[in-house]
Amino acid sequence: MQTQQLLIDGKWLDAHEGGTIPVINPNTGQQYGTLARGGSRDIDRAVTAARAAFHGPWGNLPALEKGRLLDRLGELVLKHEDELSHIEANDVGKPLTQSRNDVRALARYCEFYAGAVDKVHGQTIPYQKGYTVLTLREPFGVTAHIIPWNYPMQIIGRSVIGSLTAGNTIVIKPGEDASLTTLFFGRLTLEAGFPEGVINIVTGYGEEAGAPLAAHPGVNHVSFTGSSRVGSLIQKAAAGNTVPVTLELGGKSPQLIFADADLDAALPFVVNAAIQNAGQTCSAGSRVLVESDVYDDFTRMLAARFKQLIVGPAEGDYDTGPLINPSQRARVNDFLAKSTDLEILARGTIVDDAPAGGYYVSPVLMGEVPPSHRLAQEEIFGPVLSVIRFSGEAEAIEIANGTHYGLVAGVWTKDGARQLRVARALQSGQVFINNYGAGGGVELPFGGVKGSGYGREKGLEALNSFSTLKTIAIYHG
Numbered sequence: 372m373q374t375q376q377l378l379i380d381g382k383w384l385d386a387h388e389g390g391t392i393p394v395i396n397p398n399t400g401q402q403y404g405t406l407a408r409g410g411s412r413d414i415d416r417a418v419t420a421a422r423a424a425f426h427g428p429w430g431n432l433p434a435l436e437k438g439r440l441l442d443r444l445g446e447l448v449l450k451h452e453d454e455l456s457h458i459e460a461n462d463v464g465k466p467l468t469q470s471r472n473d474v475r476a477l478a479r480y481c482e483f484y485a486g487a488v489d490k491v492h493g494q495t496i497p498y499q500k501g502y503t504v505l506t507l508r509e510p511f512g513v514t515a516h517i518i519p520w521n522y523p524m525q526i527i528g529r530s531v532i533g534s535l536t537a538g539n540t541i542v543i544k545p546g547e548d549a550s551l552t553t554l555f556f557g558r559l560t561l562e563a564g565f566p567e568g569v570i571n572i573v574t575g576y577g578e579e580a581g582a583p584l585a586a587h588p589g590v591n592h593v594s595f596t597g598s599s600r601v602g603s604l605i606q607k608a609a610a611g612n613t614v615p616v617t618l619e620l621g622g623k624s625p626q627l628i629f630a631d632a633d634l635d636a637a638l639p640f641v642v643n644a645a646i647q648n649a650g651q652t653c654s655a656g657s658r659v660l661v662e663s664d665v666y667d668d669f670t671r672m673l674a675a676r677f678k679q680l681i682v683g684p685a686e687g688d689y690d691t692g693p694l695i696n697p698s699q700r701a702r703v704n705d706f707l708a709k710s711t712d713l714e715i716l717a718r719g720t721i722v723d724d725a726p727a728g729g730y731y732v733s734p735v736l737m738g739e740v741p742p743s744h745r746l747a748q749e750e751i752f753g754p755v756l757s758v759i760r761f762s763g764e765a766e767a768i769e770i771a772n773g774t775h776y777g778l779v780a781g782v783w784t785k786d787g788a789r790q791l792r793v794a795r796a797l798q799s800g801q802v803f804i805n806n807y808g809a810g811g812g813v814e815l816p817f818g819g820v821k822g823s824g825y826g827r828e829k830g831l832e833a834l835n836s837f838s839t840l841k842t843i844a845i846y847h848g
């Protein structure tokens with residue numbers, strides 16, 4: 372594989388400083404390519420190109436034409452589904468079926484927002500006699516998208532496509548561990564006919580490319596998904612230019628299993644929410660809170676399923692693939708090594724022929740985890756599910772809300788009044804009743820409260836996040 376170049380102003384370029392970053396396959400630990408190592412000069416060029424496109428071809432393009440471009444982009448993404456899925460499987464270590472889901476989600480974002488782009492309406496406001504008052508939804512200008520390695524295509528869909536739809540132009544800084552599908556997406560935007568400079572991609576390390584992007588005075592909004600530590604840095608950088616940010620910082624999302632729940636229905640959702648993408652998911656359901664009366668039964672069911680879970684190379688499409696890199700694997704193993712006070716209730720199996728250099732960790736079911744334990748409080752970002760016991764609704768809510776985070780929650784009960792009572796009491800950006808994730812629909816606004824961040828992406832709500840409102844009051848007598 373040749374060095375993958377930066378996409379700036381519709382052209383593929385080497386990094387100004389000329390450096391590269393290795394591309395490692397987490398399934399094997401082997402290097403199989405290099406990426407351009409972008410820096411502040413490259414960011415500067417990308418922001419300048421995005422600014423010119425905002426004031427030029429993108430700003431002048433009728434909404435209907437923007438929608439047609441997004442439609443074409445979605446079709447191209449689907450046309451390349453196989454290629455994109457295999458690239459992602461080898462770049463992120465995501466099992467093929469899950470990689471394929473990400474490709475389809477990206478195409479679906481394009482479809483959804485293609486239909487929305489000419490429906491971004493303002494309002495008229497009744498006011499004093501002699502006035503007509505109206506509001507206009509206006510784009511910010513240039514938006515920065517600093518994205519992580521865990522779901523590149525989904526995050527491009529929900530942040531980049533949403534922002535384009537609101538009328539902005541884009542600079543993307545992908546995760547240094549997984550940039551390949553983002554660069555492929557860049558190719559497809561050119562093939563679809565997006566004007567030069569509308570979408571720019573600068574690969575590179577966080578401190579070298581991400582930090583100058585977040586702090587660039589030519590950027591009007593920053594969308595960030597990743598760790599809390601970097602999220603704070605992004606806020607500080609953006610504050611220097613008085614620029615708004617959207618932060619998606621992960622979670623410790625609970626699923627609440629009440630005694631009257633349909634345990635058979637809940638089981639696959641609880642397991643999948645914990646192990647999808649080897650647990651490296653911001654909305655992972657990494658805590659399951661089980662009511663005392665059914666604790667033993669449900670824990671037994673979970674343990675039986677965890678023992679069946681198989682881990683292996685992504686191309687083999689097992690239940691989970693490897694973790695993204697050695698430090699992520701060390702982090703997960705450290706959590707486990709420091710939790711010897713707890714019982715491992717069950718563990719999955721790594722296939723015998725998994726390459727020795729891959730970053731594999733078998734899924735682990737831990738119990739009974741006290742709510743204050745580190746495993747029940749911190750985002751592990753690995754395939755570890757903590758089982759916690761509760762007695763009664765009040766205690767369930769207290770434990771569920773008792774972490775720093777508030778991204779997603781699942782509630783399993785047949786009692787309709789309880790469903791709504793609990794949903795309203797949970798401090799969480801999304802609550803799912805008798806399901807988890809609702810299939811990830813692009814229509815559903817997404818984002819956190821508390822330490823999980825703020826701002827909303829996905830759905831029509833994203834168009835508010837990626838735009839500003841202008842009020843015009845006309846006096847005509």
Ligand code: NAD
Pocket residue numbers: 517518519520521544545546547575576577578580581582583585596597598599601602604605619620621622652653654750751752
């Ligand atoms: P990270 O926050 O370090 O990286 C996310 C993105 O930010 C990457 O593109 C990175 O290059 C960039 N970045 C890093 N430092 C930066 C800086 N100083 N300024 C601007 N951009 C910068 O996350 P990570 O190293 O990929 O993962 C570490 C931990 O973060 C994980 O263990 C997990 O807990 C969390 N995480 C959360 C999510 C999520 O979806 N919420 C995704 C990935 C990681």
